[in-house]
Amino acid sequence: MNALEKMIRLGAKAARLLSQALVFFSLVTAIGCSFHKPSLIIQSTPRESVKAPLGKIAIVAAQSDPELHVRVPAKGPLQGIRDGATYGFQIGNDFSQDFLTKAIHTDLCRRAKRGCGEAQLVVLIEALAFRVAFPPLGGATGGLVGGLVAENKKVVERSDRAVQQALDRLKIQTHMRDSVLRVVAQESPYEASPVDRVGPLPSGHYDTFLQIRISDISLIGNERSVNPPLQILVGAKTVLMRGTDGTLIDERRFEQASEPRQFAEWGDHDAELFAKELEGLYLSLAEHIVDELLGYPQTTIQTADEILARNPEHVGARIGRGIAYVKLGEYESALEDLQRVRVKLHSCHLFHTVAGWLGG
DSSP, X not given: OOHHHHHHHHHHHHHHHHHHHHHHHHHHHHHSSOSSOOOOOOXXXXXXXXXXXXXXXXXXXXXXXXXXXXXXXXXXXXXXXXXXXXXXXXXXXXXXXXXXXXXXXXXXXXXXXXXXXXHHHHHHHHHHHHHHHHHHXXXXXXXXXXXXXXXXXXXXXXXXXXXXXXXXXSOHHHXXXXXXXXXXXXXXXXXXXXXXXXXXXSOSSOSEEEEEXXXXXXEEOOTTOXXXXXXXXXXXXXXXXXXXXXXXXXXXXXXXXXXXXXXXXXXXXXXXXXXXXXXXXXXXXXXXXXXXXXXOHHHHHHHHHHHHHXXXXXXXXXXXXXXXXXXXXXXXXXXXXXXXXXXXXXHHHHHHHHHHHHHO
């Protein structure tokens, strides 16, 4: 055997050992709860704000329930062993197939004129052996890891009931609409009111209708893990239309995700943390909706100017105009508006504090 063949065999052996170590590590981390908490990154694509003046806005909550999906982890060690073995077999199968494919398409003779045929055959045989052995090895490893990391069955079932009950008792669509109303009042110059439905048209009371619908709520995580960290993902759809004839002005989707936590943590104390986090996601969605649909700087400034001419103390108009100035880079004008609001809010807080003292 010449020096080239020895080097090729040694390299193939080293690659095989490294691949086995990587697969074992991948099985342990992927099938278990992982050593870190991966976050679901919501890529927010920059979108142009609505430019049209919107006037008086009617905000409509959807009547239909959102789609719900809860990723329930394995219930106890027995299910953990079964699920872990399944996931481990799948991971081993995918990894060994990729290894075999690379071996088939690797040409060891490309740079050598002779002495490489036997080494090519050795690499292919080892890749085939790897392909046969690793799926069952992955299944065995996965079953072991799954049984060790699986949550207690009673804890999972209790958490599942708590999360489902929290979703049932929360008035999801109404809560989302009210969050948008609150943000509109606090951070924009627009006047908005809740209504039950769009119409009849033409509307004599509203210039614009904004329909908001929470379309889906998911508690999601790694689908090949026995007890993965889970994130709440909330999706909302908005439709903006004219109050005169129902002409569509804008339609888009928004998404917001939480930090990941274990399922038992989400369901602890009657899913108190889950409900609180969901409310926070509603508010974040509301802020994004108001910013994109009602936050076009020039239109916001024009609307705020008209309102402040009639009522110089309108907080929403001042904050909305201040935010618009920031977007345009007019920081001195923004500072003037926002400082005035700060003084007003501080004065109101001081008044209520003193009144509380006197009342006490």
